[in-house]
Amino acid sequence: MGEANRFSRYAYTVIVLFLIWVLLTASLDRQELIFGFLLSLFVASFTYPMFTSRGLGNLHPRRVAYAMAYVPYFLWAMIMANLDVAYRVLHPKRPIRPGIVHCKTVLKSNTGKLSLANSITLTPGTITLDVDGEDYFIHWIWVPDEVLGAKTEGEHVENASRNITRPFEKFLKVIFG
Amino acid sequence: MIGINVYLALIAIATLLAMYRFLVGPTTPDRLVAVDIMTTITTGLMVLFALYYGRMIYISVALVYAVLAFGGVIAFARYLEGGL
Amino acid sequence: MNVLSATGEALVLIGTFFYFLSALGLIRMPDVYNRMQTSTKSATLGSLGVIIGTGLWAVGMGHSVAWIVQTVVVATFILLTNPISAHALIRGAYRSGIPLWNGSVVDKYGEHLEAKAEAAENEKDEGDGE
Incomplete structure (x- = not known):
């Protein structure tokens, strides 16, 4: 850059x-x-x-186009997140299984990392706790089995990243680099 | 315009519930989360009032309130970390 | 009652409902981290609904188009800053030593901080960080 x-x-x-x-x-x-x-x-x-x-x-037109496409995608993810929250809050048994997981990102620029952290905070069941270089620490309200049952640290990071950061990265990589 | 009373009532209930969490606690971050939610709700309330009185200038008031509330919450968070 | 103000009013109703939901999450969840999870998201979407809905409603009632521009500005500001304050608060809560809820299953951040503290101790004493 x-x-x-x-x-x-x-x-x-x-x-x-x-x-x-x-x-x-x-x-x-x-x-x-x-x-x-x-x-x-x-x-x-x-x-x-x-x-x-x-x-x-x-x-650059490519960046602007991706940013335009990102807005509806993000709003949709946010509405899904809120329906998820509504389900967890209104369910009488309170189905939560929280934990803090570890993710890695491929984004380089600071603006990109900030946008990724913000996007993660507003999407289903996750909230960014701290960012340290390329490591993201994320509080997850329902840690799924594939992440919980991971044998090694690398598998854990891989499974968590696939679930949390990948969907946004393909947009943000183009927009912010 | 009659429906606005329903919305104001819902907002009042939400603020009261947040106020309960603010008073009961049990820890300082709990109270701060309650304050954060209350400020967010208040911003929405101010915009609603702008419509209620039909004055656009009140939306700018809501914007300035949002900026100041954001600064306040960030300052409190720094205090929690022990950096203030 | 035209289409625009009806849409706006519906958005305001949905928004206030999410406000209510976020306050309910604040009451029902067991620890500060989960409270933040449920309340921040719902409050942000609720504000989006209430504020943009108000703009549409005003335009539908015959006010000028400037209303919708101004309300979208306020909504964008809230959308950009609310996650940041949530992030600052949750990190402050963790750093000030609030424990995770008993039912929590994994805590990688604690392990990371411990590993970092050990590495720093092995090198030399770096007392005051940020």
Whole structure:
């Protein structure tokens, strides 16, 4: 993941800031737009070094398409998660078998890891406890048999990762790298 | 607009249940989770009130409240870890 | 009563129901980790439903389109920050020494921390971390 040149990073920051301005003011008045644009130019001039390292590369069509596809997939997973929660909360016997499991990820960038941790927290029965490098520690409300009965550490990680991180990684790998 | 009373009642019940967990405890993280849930519920309540009074500016109030509540919960979490 | 406000009202009803469910999870679950599991997810989806539903409802009632933009901004903010505060809280709870519930079956994080502490001790004394 190399650093993009300076102009591309600056332009990307301006675009994002201006988009946020438009959404926050929620008006298409000409004065608002001009002032917001000038303000984004000004603010971006001294925030771009820490805001992005890939610049306009973030707006690659493939990335944008995957991000668009990720939203409905994620919302669906979230609704499923909540039906699961509803079942566990309303069931009179309270069917839970919690534990903390260990997963590994293939994502490299920090933004990607953050998105993965957030996605895991909002999907069925799992919540991220800590991230240490590429190791994820995840509190799982119902640890399945294949993970519980794993003989070795490697098998445990493999089974847990297949269940928790893999489905999101195929999207996030393209979006964030 | 009559239905809004039903929603407000459901929100009130949810807040009362969270309040029970806040008062009973038993540990500090339990109380903090209750506070986190209550702030989330309050944000939704503020947006509902914006509609109830028909004023869009109240949504911005809800946004600022969400930002401040997020900061507060993060600060409490740092305190739990012993990093504050 | 047009389609838009009916949809919005239904979303608000579903959202408040999930609020109720999250508070119920807070009462019923046995330890702080499981409480967080059930309550965070439901509260987030509940907020999404209530806030976006309110936006649709307002537009259906004849307010300006800016309502839906603003409500989507608030909903997105909640969607992005709620998992982070849950994550910070659960890590704080673990670090402050709250034990897992008796019925818990596996704790890899404790093993990991122990292994790390041993490795650090073998190398040298690194007292104050973050």
